[in-house]
Amino acid sequence: xxxxxxxxxxxxxxxxxxxxxxxxxxxxxxxxxxxxxxxxxxxxxxxxxxxxxxxxxxxxxxxxxxxxxxxxxxxxxxxxxxxxxxxxxxxxxxxxxxxxxxxxxxxxxxxxxxxxxxxxxxxxxxxxxxxxxxxxxxxxxxxxxxxxxxxxxxxxxxxxxxxxxxxxxxxxxxxxxxxxxxxxxxxxxxxxxxxxxxxxxxxxxxxxxxxxxxxxxxxxxxxxxxxxxxxxxxxxxxxxxxxxxxxxxxxxxxxxxxxxxxxxxxxxxxxxxxxxxxxxxxxxxxxxxxxxxxxxxxxxxxxxxxxxxxxxxxxxx
Ligand code: URA
Numbered sequence: 551x552x553x554x555x556x557x558x559x560x561x562x563x564x565x566x567x568x569x570x571x572x573x574x575x576x577x578x579x580x581x582x583x584x585x586x587x588x589x590x591x592x593x594x595x596x597x598x599x600x601x602x603x604x605x606x607x608x609x610x611x612x613x614x615x616x617x618x619x620x621x622x623x624x625x626x627x628x629x630x631x632x633x634x635x636x637x638x639x640x641x642x643x644x645x646x647x648x649x650x651x652x653x654x655x656x657x658x659x660x661x662x663x664x665x666x667x668x669x670x671x672x673x674x675x676x677x678x679x680x681x682x683x684x685x686x687x688x689x690x691x692x693x694x695x696x697x698x699x700x701x702x703x704x705x706x707x708x709x710x711x712x713x714x715x716x717x718x719x720x721x722x723x724x725x726x727x728x729x730x731x732x733x734x735x736x737x738x739x740x741x742x743x744x745x746x747x748x749x750x751x752x753x754x755x756x757x758x759x760x761x762x763x764x765x766x767x768x769x770x771x772x773x774x775x776x777x778x779x780x781x782x783x784x785x786x787x788x789x790x791x792x793x794x795x796x797x798x799x800x801x802x803x804x805x806x807x808x809x810x811x812x813x814x815x816x817x818x819x820x821x822x823x824x825x826x827x828x829x830x831x832x833x834x835x836x837x838x839x840x841x842x843x844x845x846x847x848x849x850x851x852x853x854x855x856x857x858x859x860x861x862x863x864x865x866x867x
Contacts, residue, residue: 653682654681654682654764654766654767655681655682655685656680656681656682656766656770657679657680657681657682657684658679658680659678659680659770659773660674660678660680663773663774663777664773664776664777664780666777667781668697668781671692671774671777671778671781672692674774675690675692675754675774676689676690676692678690678754678755678774680770680771681755681766681767681770681771683753683755683756683757683758683767684755686755686756686758687708687713687755687756688713688714688756689713689716690708690716690754690755691708691712691713691716691717691718691751691754691755691756692716692750692754693718693748693749693750693751693754693778694717694718694738694748694749695738695746695747695748695749696741696742696743696746696747696748696782697748697781697782698743698782698783698860699743699746699747699748699782699784700743700744700784700785700786700850700853700854701736701747701748701784701785701786701787701788701846701850702747702748702749702750702778702779702782702784702786702787702788702818703719703727703731703747703748703749703750703787703788703790704750704751704752704775704787704788704789704790704794704797704798705718705719705723705727705749705750705751705752705790705791705794705825706751706752706753706763706790706791706792706793706794706825707751707752707753707755707756707757707760707763707793708751708753708754708755708756709721709723709756709760710756710760712756713755713756718749718750718751719738719749719826722827722830723825723826723827723830724826726826726829726830727749727790727826730826730839730843731747733840733843734843734844734846734847748778748782748784750775750778751775751794752768752771752772752775752793752794752797753767753768753771753793754771754774755771762793763793768793768796768797772797775797775798776816779815779816779818780816783818783860784818785818785819785849785850785853785854785860786818786819786820786821786846786849786850786853787815787818787819787820787821788820788821788823788842788843788846789820789821789822789823790823790824790825790826791805791824791825791827791828792805792825794825795808795822798813798815798820799813799815799820799822805822805824808822809822809823809838809841809842810841810842810845812845812849819849819853821842821845821846821849822842823838823839823842823843823846824838824839824842
């Protein structure tokens with residue numbers, strides 16, 4: 551791992567003695583804590599001569615064939631019934647087991663999400679029945695952090711630990727995220743809005759067996775994330791991983807091609823970077839993630855220079 555002189559200078563200036571450690575390129579035993587990137591996502595990263603890439607992980611047993619989507623009939627107050635339409639025939643997974651087809655049952659989504667205040671939004675997410683993930687979750691994971699944070703982090707979806715605890719990024723990916731944040735002077739612990747981040751996920755509920763989010767699930771959950779962004783009004787958003795990027799930017803371009811630029815969503819600058827779970831498996835790419843953090847930091851500094859005080863938000867907290 552080689553740092554540029556500029557990066558070293560920034561680290562010294564920030565008082566960070568060493569950037570986060572580089573773990574060996576071993577297969578992570580608990581890599582399923584967050585949905586591992588698909589081989590396609592791994593291939594997103596341009597190979598670099600000095601860092602041979604480990605082979606992409608095998609596709610997960612539950613990785614889905616085409617999802618079956620059915621829309622539940624009204625009954626707004628009752629949980630959505632299961633689909634009666636059978637999905638495609640089960641497909642044998644690489645492990646030899648038959649993987650059931652992923653099935654998404656859509657239910658009613660609360661009206662007026664785009665004008666909800668924080669309490670209403672929390673209540674709506676807690677009781678959401680807009681897709682069948684609500685049937686398998688222990689609880690939804692709303693997000694956490696400073697509600698007026700300058701930085702907002704967007705991840706993918708709760709994993710097993712997050713589903714149990716109701717907090718985002720609590721596993722090994724979360725530990726790496728903490729170190730990444732620390733390297734740019736940020737924290738998720740209680741701190742002023744300039745230092746404490748707000749963390750949210752594209753999906754508020756855990757996909758079974760940590761499979762990838764499916765497009766109808768992402769679409770159903772999207773208004774919650776957009777409303778969180780509108781309420782936090784961050785100066786910069788860090789979109790971590792393929793699903794955060796695709797959901798926010800509406801782009802299917804490879805993540806590697808979207809990095810290094812400042813995108814805009816709802817008037818907020820968005821910086822694209824790799825998901826910490828991916829970086830655990832491909833630690834050489836932490837150098838690229840560091841570049842992304844530096845870019846986000848530059849955007850933030852510019853925003854502070856242009857408008858030191860943000861207009862106070864009138865929404866009830
Ligand atoms: N935990 C989360 O909350 N989100 C992720 O994207 C990964 C792990």
